[in-house]
Amino acid sequence: MNIQTHTFIDAGRWSGRAFFGGWDRTEAGTINVTDPANGTVLASVGLGGPADIARAAGEARAAQKAWAKMLGAERARILNRAADLLEANGAELALWIMKESGSIHQKAMIEIEHGALFIRHAATLATAPSGMFLPGMDDRENYARRVPHGVVGVISPFNFPLVLSVRSIAAALAVGNAVVHKPDPRTPISGGIIIARIFEEAGLPAGILQIVPGGADAGEALCSDPNVAMISFTGSARGGAKVGEIAGRNLKRVQLELGGKNALIILGDADPDVAASNAAWGAFLHQGQICMATGLVLIDEKIEQAVTDRLVAKAAHLPVGDPSSNQVALGPIISDAQVTAIQAIVDDAVAKGARLLAGGRSDGRFYPATVLSGVKPGMLAFEEEVFGPVACIVSFRSDEEAIALANRSDYGLAAGVISADIGRAMAVGEELEVGQLHINDQTVNGGPYAPFGGRGKSGNGTRVGGPADIEEFTQWQWVSVKKTATPYPF
Known part of the structure; x- marks a missing residue:
């Protein structure tokens, strides 16, 4: 397997840019990324505004249908390849997590390990059974199947930027959605650039994953964009309430994973x-x-x-x-x-x-x-x-x-x-x-196989991970089939 191990995150590719169908400049300009430990400027990335989100959402919607029609086994292959790349380049990528989010090395490596596990779990969803036959009242055939929403918007925080981004991104992709992701502008490399790079090298078709770092205006644009069908948000209770309000007003499905006491x-x-x-x-x-x-x-x-x-x-x-x-x-x-x-x-x-x-x-x-x-x-x-x-x-x-x-x-x-x-x-x-x-354990636990989420101010009862991923990132479609069309009395 030919995987680069020393220059995988080479800034020359993405400096001052965001990830659309490829690396490109944003209309909103750029933002410097700094090390919270010492204030050192680490890099410059493209900063997304409402116009950039609109572009990303439109491109994602245009690309999504072909991705959904791809064989699940092929989607799984791309996801597993992305996990391979994350693991193979983990030593290099962990340094970015440390510098950007203030993480100690052990915590950064947990993000690499768990990030790969979330992607591999998501790959299994691509080939999971997705429907059932239903009883009927006549001679027609009835069945229900899970179908992707279309475009899923993902908004992630700074604290575990890789894991809390990729857990939603990978699951949404696996079941046939395209994704527009807005990482926290304080951690756009760990929460965005790394993810774009592993999927780019893994062979994800252009346009399926759009990653645009941005602030509150970009988040609001994502929650109201007509090309986006669902929002997956991880962050504060205050931010989640705002996301839920805007997404609800625009009749979008919304998954909220918020804070806790x-x-x-x-x-x-x-x-x-x-x-x-x-x-x-x-x-x-x-x-x-x-x-x-x-x-x-x-x-x-x-x-x-x-x-x-x-x-x-x-x-x-x-x-x-x-x-x-x-x-x-x-x-x-x-x-x-x-x-x-x-x-x-x-x-x-x-x-x-x-x-x-x-x-x-x-x-x-x-x-x-x-x-x-x-x-x-x-x-x-x-x-x-x-x-x-x-x-x-x-x-x-x-x-x-x-x-x-x-x-x-x-x-x-x-x-x-x-x-x-x-x-x-x-x-x-x-x-x-x-x-x-x-x-007989403390409260900090997480992983790809368990449904993760809370209630009250900790979330809206939705979950991400494990068996919840198919529930959250797809919806039911009822299909009935008659052998021939029959006339009605009108």
């Missing part, structure tokens, strides 16, 4: 060392900038001190800095505005009686692992998604109180329950109003 419930019989390890991973991984991050650490008061002491010790020993050094556990926060938002939540908690046990003050973009105890309802740290490395500890006296505290949230994405008694943990978990439940 995810509770990890640590029951009184849990091992404090293991529990603290889970809480640290869930709260601090990728600086807490994950929708499934452990937003509340609910601990039975019988072991609260033991778990808290261990969690504080872990926080104190997690170095923060530039991921390119390969000597840190936490990288930079994505923007100065986000640092300010994190600090406001921490300061509010302390002002209202919470105790700051570790961290709590940034050094520029670098925010240390932070532990707050005594967090209570009414504090921003209890109510709001932090999107920063802050473990918010809440104590409880009974399993029923833990359930009530966890279910107070307007969000409903993920929850974890840790206990030596699986039956007890399951009983608690069954009462939690979330889209994802993890017994």
Whole structure:
């Protein structure tokens, strides 16, 4: 297999451009991509505006019919080839993820690994059974089949830019849709250029995948474009509400995967060392900038001190800095505005009686692992998604109180329950109003084979991944067939 391994992402091909039928300039101009750790300009990419989105959507719609008619086995072959390219060039591509999104190397490699898995899973959908015979009331033949929507618009965030883009793109392509993708303008390389390159080299026909980085105006244009039939959005609850409003007004199908205030419930019989390890991973991984991050650490008061002491010790020993050094556990926060938002939540908690046990003050973009105890309802740290490395500890006296505290949230994405008694943990978990439940694990979990999504402010009940992909990215068509046409009494 002839796969380039050192210059795969050569900027000479795409600098200042977006991916339409090929690499081309955008009408809205260009935007510089910077490293959040040090402000270094990494590259320049084409910036899409409404006119560029209109162009991309029109080209995608013109190309989609031929793609849908292609044999599923051929679509699968192209997808698997793209996964091969992602894996073969992973060492090079992971460096872009690190530089652009502030990821440590291990997290960047998780994106490469999971990204390839999502594409390979999608390839299986291309040849999956897609219909069924139906009973009828006369001698005609009735059947229902799943058909593609047409053009799917994908909007993805900065935090896991590769995975959270490719999971929707690959599934939509596999079942016969064309895709117009708008990656976050802060991570257009990891969330866009890399994906364009692997599918370009894999032999995807021109026009089927359009990738146009852009801001809110491009997103609104995508949600209202008449050539786009569905929107798949991953991002904040505020952004999702806006997307849902515009897409709904234009009668488009919409899949929303939004934020979370995810509770990890640590029951009184849990091992404090293991529990603290889970809480640290869930709260601090990728600086807490994950929708499934452990937003509340609910601990039975019988072991609260033991778990808290261990969690504080872990926080104190997690170095923060530039991921390119390969000597840190936490990288930079994505923007100065986000640092300010994190600090406001921490300061509010302390002002209202919470105790700051570790961290709590940034050094520029670098925010240390932070532990707050005594967090209570009414504090921003209890109510709001932090999107920063802050473990918010809440104590409880009974399993029923833990359930009530966890279910107070307007969000409903993920929850974890840790206990030596699986039956007890399951009983608690069954009462939690979330889209994802993890017994004896923290809240940050994901993969291609499970239906991923939430409820309430975490989403509109839709899912992406596993068996949900066919449900989301196709629709039913009823077909009835008579051997000959028959006259009617009119």
